[in-house]
Amino acid sequence: MNKKELIDELHMRINRPSDQPAVTKSAIERVLDAQAEVMHSHLSARGAEMALPGIGKFAAKHRDPRTGRNPQTGAPVEIPARRVPTFSASKMLKDAVAGA
Structure with a gap:
């Protein structure tokens, strides 16, 4: 979607039929x-989390530096530390997906 x-x-x-005015x-x-x-x-604030009821929780987590590999050459590549977004689904969302 x-x-x-x-x-x-x-x-x-x-905007289902109701007495309320329509939302555009x-x-x-x-x-x-x-x-x-x-x-x-x-x-983007350090350590912040944001929950959306019925959907899940978004957070920003720290990822430590690590050594990776270039997939074409196999040469080691240093990957720097960074912050990454994470998502944890709520039980309600997990149950809805499992039942589908």
Whole structure:
């Protein structure tokens, strides 16, 4: 599912027949963009974690330096230390995927 398909799906689910005013696709897109910005800035802080209920937890972890191999030549290559994003799925998400 790409971003446009996600926006279309959210638009359809949010705007089911009800007494509430409709939410536009552009408003949904702005919320998704703002969520991505918040996640980027929050996870770039040291040791930060961010949980999305029903989905899982995102975190930034430190990866130590290590020696790897160039797959073409087999020569050793030093890989520097860095921070990497990680994701842990919630039990609800794991159960939904397992039941599918």
